[in-house]
Amino acid sequence: MSKSSQVAVQKVVQKRRVWTGARSVAEAVKLADVDVIAAYPIRPYTGIMNALATMIAGGDFYAEYLVCDSEHSQFEVVKHASAVGARTFVGSSGTGLIYGSEAVIVTALGQLPVVGIVGCRSLDDPGNFGMEWNDAFLFRDVGWLMAWSKDPQEALEMTLIAYRIAEDSRVLLPHFVALDGAAITHIASPVTPPTKEQVTKFLPPYKPLHPLDPAYEVVSKAMHIAPSLIGPEQRKSLDAAMKRAKNIVIPEVWKAWGNMFGRDCSPFFEETQMEDADYAILSMGAYSRNVDYVVEKMRNSGIKVGSLRLKYLRPFPTEELARALDGVKGVGVVDFSYSLGSPGNGSVLYNEVRAALYESKQRPLIMDYIFAGGREMTLPELENSIQALIESVKKGSVDKPVRWVTVRGEDE
Amino acid sequence: MVSPELEELTWLAVHGRGVINTAHSSQIALTLSNAGVAAGRDAFYYMRYDDSPERVQLPFIYYAVFGNPRIRVILPEEVEPVGSVFDTVAVLDSSLIVKSTSQRALLLDGAKRNAALVVNTSLKPSVILKLVRKYGCAQDWEGRIITLRAKKYNQNIALGMIGAITKAMEPLYSIDDVIESMVEVEGKTDSVDAVRSAYEEADSLKVSLKAEDCEQYNLKSSVGEVKSSMGTKRWWDREAYMILKERVANAPTYEQRIKSMPRWEEIAPALIEFGPRVSERNIGFKTSFARTFRPVIDKNKCIDCKLCYVFCPDGAIDFDPIKVNYEYCKGCGICARMCGSKAISMPHELKALEGLDEEEFLSIREALIEYAY
Numbered sequence: 001m002s003k004s005s006q007v008a009v010q011k012v013v014q015k016r017r018v019w020t021g022a023r024s025v026a027e028a029v030k031l032a033d034v035d036v037i038a039a040y041p042i043r044p045y046t047g048i049m050n051a052l053a054t055m056i057a058g059g060d061f062y063a064e065y066l067v068c069d070s071e072h073s074q075f076e077v078v079k080h081a082s083a084v085g086a087r088t089f090v091g092s093s094g095t096g097l098i099y100g101s102e103a104v105i106v107t108a109l110g111q112l113p114v115v116g117i118v119g120c121r122s123l124d125d126p127g128n129f130g131m132e133w134n135d136a137f138l139f140r141d142v143g144w145l146m147a148w149s150k151d152p153q154e155a156l157e158m159t160l161i162a163y164r165i166a167e168d169s170r171v172l173l174p175h176f177v178a179l180d181g182a183a184i185t186h187i188a189s190p191v192t193p194p195t196k197e198q199v200t201k202f203l204p205p206y207k208p209l210h211p212l213d214p215a216y217e218v219v220s221k222a223m224h225i226a227p228s229l230i231g232p233e234q235r236k237s238l239d240a241a242m243k244r245a246k247n248i249v250i251p252e253v254w255k256a257w258g259n260m261f262g263r264d265c266s267p268f269f270e271e272t273q274m275e276d277a278d279y280a281i282l283s284m285g286a287y288s289r290n291v292d293y294v295v296e297k298m299r300n301s302g303i304k305v306g307s308l309r310l311k312y313l314r315p316f317p318t319e320e321l322a323r324a325l326d327g328v329k330g331v332g333v334v335d336f337s338y339s340l341g342s343p344g345n346g347s348v349l350y351n352e353v354r355a356a357l358y359e360s361k362q363r364p365l366i367m368d369y370i371f372a373g374g375r376e377m378t379l380p381e382l383e384n385s386i387q388a389l390i391e392s393v394k395k396g397s398v399d400k401p402v403r404w405v406t407v408r409g410e411d412e
Numbered sequence: 413m414v415s416p417e418l419e420e421l422t423w424l425a426v427h428g429r430g431v432i433n434t435a436h437s438s439q440i441a442l443t444l445s446n447a448g449v450a451a452g453r454d455a456f457y458y459m460r461y462d463d464s465p466e467r468v469q470l471p472f473i474y475y476a477v478f479g480n481p482r483i484r485v486i487l488p489e490e491v492e493p494v495g496s497v498f499d500t501v502a503v504l505d506s507s508l509i510v511k512s513t514s515q516r517a518l519l520l521d522g523a524k525r526n527a528a529l530v531v532n533t534s535l536k537p538s539v540i541l542k543l544v545r546k547y548g549c550a551q552d553w554e555g556r557i558i559t560l561r562a563k564k565y566n567q568n569i570a571l572g573m574i575g576a577i578t579k580a581m582e583p584l585y586s587i588d589d590v591i592e593s594m595v596e597v598e599g600k601t602d603s604v605d606a607v608r609s610a611y612e613e614a615d616s617l618k619v620s621l622k623a624e625d626c627e628q629y630n631l632k633s634s635v636g637e638v639k640s641s642m643g644t645k646r647w648w649d650r651e652a653y654m655i656l657k658e659r660v661a662n663a664p665t666y667e668q669r670i671k672s673m674p675r676w677e678e679i680a681p682a683l684i685e686f687g688p689r690v691s692e693r694n695i696g697f698k699t700s701f702a703r704t705f706r707p708v709i710d711k712n713k714c715i716d717c718k719l720c721y722v723f724c725p726d727g728a729i730d731f732d733p734i735k736v737n738y739e740y741c742k743g744c745g746i747c748a749r750m751c752g753s754k755a756i757s758m759p760h761e762l763k764a765l766e767g768l769d770e771e772e773f774l775s776i777r778e779a780l781i782e783y784a785y
Contacts, residue, residue, distance in 0.1 A: 017597065018445035018455055044461070129461075182461035188441070189456040190449060293484070409675030 019191045021184035022047025024152040025117060025177075028159035029063075030055055031199040035086035036064045038077040042096035043129055044181035045119030049091070063089075071096040075103030075116075082112040085211035087163065091117030093181060094135045095124045101138070107174045108143030109234060111241065113166035113206070114174040115159065116144075120285070120336070121181045122374040130374015131181045133284075133337040137313075137348045143238040145175040145245060146314040148284040150270070153191045155179050157257065158311075160194075160203060164253050167206050171245045173238065180336075183286035198260055246315035268317035269324055270309040273299055277306030279389055280325055280364075282353060283334035284310045287377050291334060294382050305386060313349070318356045325357065330365045330393040332386055338372045346370070346402045365393055368402040375406050420480040422584050423497045424577065427519070428504035429471045429704070434459075436504060436570040437474040443574055444581070445476055446593035451585035454479035469702040469742060471508060478584055496551075498523045500580045502573060504562075506533040506770055507704045507761040509540070510547045518628055519548030527555045528580035530614075532562045532569055534771035535762075537617035543766065545621060550628045553621040556580075560614040561772060565606040575610030587611050693740055699726065703743030705758040707736050713755035720747035720756060 019027070025048045029037070039049035056065050064081075068074040071092050078088040092100060097118060107114050118136040122128035136146060145165065149155040158177050166175040179185050194202075212218055251267045258265030272292045274280065283291045288309040295307040308324060310317075325331060335347035342351055350368035357363055369385045371377045385405055392398040424444065426437045441457035448455035457476035477483065501523050503509060509519055509531070520527065531540050537557040544557075558580055562572030578587050590607060594600045623629055707720075714734065721729045724747055728740040736747075748756040762768040 015597070016449055018442060018449060018457065020458070186461050187456065187458035188445065190454060407676055 016190045016192050018188050019152050020047060020186060020188040021149070021152040021155045021179050022119075022186070023051045023188070024156040024191050024193070025159050025179065026051035026055065027193055028156045029089050030061045031194065031196060032087065032089075032160055032163050032203055033061065033205075034063050034089045036066070036078060036081035036088045038066045038068050038074040038081075038088070038090050040068045040071050040074045040092070040096065042071070042093045042121075043119075044121055044185040045091045045093045045117055045179070047185055048117060048119075052089075071100035072103055075100040075107060075114075078114045078116075079103055079107045079110065079112055082107070082114050082208075083110060083212045085206065085208040085213075087167075087206045088114050089116075090114060091119065093119040094121030094129070097135050098123070098138060104139055104144070105142045108238065111172040111238070112174060113163075113172055115162045115166055116174065116176050117159075118176050118178045119181045119185050120178055128374050129181070130376075131183055131286075131336060132372060132374050133178070133335070133348070136176060136178050137337055137339075139176065140314055140348070143173055143235075143242065144314065145171075145173050145242075145312070146178060147175070147312050148178045148180075148310070149184060150286060150288055150309065152184060152187075152189055155184055156191060156193060160199060161253055161257055163206075164203050164256075165245060165249055168245075168249045168253070169209055171241050171249050172209070173241050173245065178285065180286040194261075202257065202260060242315050246312075246317065250312065250315070268311055268320050270311070271324065272296070272307040272309075274306035274308060274324065276304060277328055278304040279330045279332070279386070279393065280306050280308050280328045281332045281334060281386060282308045282310060282349075284313065284349065285336070287334060287336070287371075290377060290379060290382065294379055294386065298383070298386065303390065305390075310349075313352070316352060316356060321353070321356050322360045325360070325364060327362075328364050330367070330389045331357075332367045332369055332389045334369050334371070334377070334382070336371050338370055344368075344401060347372075350402070365389070365398050366401065367392065367398060370402065370404045371406060372404065378406065381405050421483065421497075422478040422480065422499050422581070424476040424478075424500045424502065424581065425498045425522070426474040426476070426502045426504065426573075427471065427508050428474070429508065429702070430469050433504050434472060436568070436573070437472070439568075439570040440502070440574055440577065441474050441476045443570075443590060443594055443598065444577065444585075445478075446597045447578075447585045447589040448476075448478045450589045450593045450596075453584070454483040456483065469704065469744075471511075471701050480584075496522060496524050498527055500528045500530060500577060502530040502532075502577050502580075504532050504569065504573065505704065506531055506535065506540075506772060509543045510761055510765055511701055511703065518550055519544065520551065520553065523551075523553070523555075525552055525554055527553070528558060529555065530558045530560075530573065530576045530580050532573060532576075532772065533559050534561045535559065535768060537615050537619075539768065541617065541619050541621070543762075543768075545625065546627045548628075549621060549626045550623060551626070552623045553619060555619060557617045557619055558614050560610055562610065563772065565610045566603065568603070571603050571606040572610040575607040575612075576614040578607075578611050579614055579616065693727070693737070698739045699742050700739050703738075703741055703761065705743045705745060705760055706738065706764050707741065707743070707745070707747050707756045707758055708764060709734065709736065710755045710757065713753050715753050715755075717752065719750045719752065723747060723750045 029052060037052055041049065053065060055061060056063060066077055068077055074090055074092065078090040082088045120131055120133050120136055122130050122132040123134050140146065147158055147162065149158045155177065162175040162177050165171055166173060210218070254265045254267035273295055281291050281295060288307065291307045295305050298305050331353065333350045333353050335349040337348045339346065339348045339351060344351065346368040347370050350366065354366055357366070367389045385403055388403065426440055428434065428437050445455035445457050455476065455478045457474065460473045501520060503519070529544065533540065537559050540557050540559055558576050560572055560576045562569035565572040574590060578590050587608065591604050594604060594607065716734060718731065718734065721731050721734060725744065726740055726742055728737050729735065729747065730737060745758050748758050760770050762770045
């Protein structure tokens, strides 16, 4: 290829495209030059595998693309492929992900840097496919890193960043990137993709430390031995990796990514109007865009409210959160999940935030806005919820900390 | 969907059905969004998430939204865009004019007063106007109808439709923007001619329709306010259950059905109470919107062997006397195949209802290819 045509190609690649979140993740997988992809369809993540299959069939790039017989096989395939040193890609949604859970958990215990997508979907009955985080939250305790993306652009970037973090020799943990079902997977908006050269510089090929290789006579990981022999040490090793990820690797990688594009990439949060905020609305994922919108609207009418978007649920940025919320009097947690019978009968994220702020000197009032069951959040309801928080702070106490928003019927 | 302060948004709704049409619509939305970006606007598109277009025959809607020039994308405030928003409504399958989709009671629900309707059909625009007046409209409409038989230009009907829709959307972006986006972004140089000639040759007709003249005019106004609560009654009360069931069954539009759904206090464990009873059909899931071809039983040939009843996968055929229930029939054609005395024919919906010959799909076999059953 002549030099002038190379320049022309680069210009085209950097042009803005209108992509769905599913398509932009597929483009990220192509840019990352993944070796093994395991697919099984379930809405809403399926679009990613559709796009990848089209790319591979069209000869755009090459990867071993396996259509498995179930989610369980899907996660088994990538687990084994990763163990011999391949860069792997997998994903699922809702109940499908739960069906693969045995392999999901062992992937973490084997310290295999698989990158998986969760297209967040309600757990079933009655045939629900709305957006809810409970499917991903079921794996929050087993050693997977978990990040929530905001839009198709960030879904693309986060997938590339996930590979770099997961494959870092100080971490070696599998990584879920969560895309809010429908809101990101199905809605196309303008995306500016990085070039292949930038990605190659950022993400070198995966060189596993301890691959299973017959040449070195290592063909199996020692799993089937007496339970007490390595069990606790194995888990402690994951714990150390998780801590290193939070304290060292994640900030480092996001900084590197930001430097490449001359941007300031904060690793754990995106803050909107938080400098002098009295009230903070904490959210994750796609609907933080709606929160930002409402917050800006309320700022215009003189209310000191800010929006804080959390990027990582695991590792949870505990000290960073306490610092970010320093001086804030009231926090509203926007949560698309539920945790029935949990402390305070709240949701998952709410309890995580409460636990993280327990040791703060000045604990703010915390309210929980539960948008469960896959129904969309509407702007007036969000605004009403924020008003309730402001009134509680003025009064000094919260009567009803947990609000089931958009639910038909009264509290009992 | 988008910030209310930024007005002057341009909406395109693409109606289609089934797997292959989904791919067509996605290509249409992608190409036109990129054309919008090429013309210096923001654009985004999405498919109605509630639709199941990975399933065969089922209708769906794709939306593409263009900013003039910028959009701030926030997420769906409602399941559907509210109010009169659509500038262009495109229909890939003409049977969708007579058959409402699962989400919108009428084809032109939510269309602006001056909206353009683009239909992939062999029928003339004047015929389409008659159909729309009868089945698809309940509002004042002073726009135009653009028709073309997209298959004439390419087996991939998306290309012809891109040309025709561009004709409807024109001041927003030009045909040159479309060609540029196809060549530069998608690298499709060979399909440019089809798009350009479809753009030039599509039939166009200015229309003027008064709401009172539409046959569906009374559909909206006849619906009363639906009660949102039953007071103190609970799900275990048989009377309460009957009230709820009737309330849900009688609400004609999607929006009203949602409003008349039970509150949490009224919901039975696992929703069992709301399922159909023995020998009843599910009132909450009438599936006829999936039908393009309808089975018609010729009573003179029928020997009453009940084979169609046995093989109908949806239980859409009544046993005695043998009769097709068109509220539940999906038009799969299995009954016609199983019928030993060839008493069941499968005419196109437009043929069965209006006697119109739609060349777009001459046979169910062609539809099989088109929709990939």
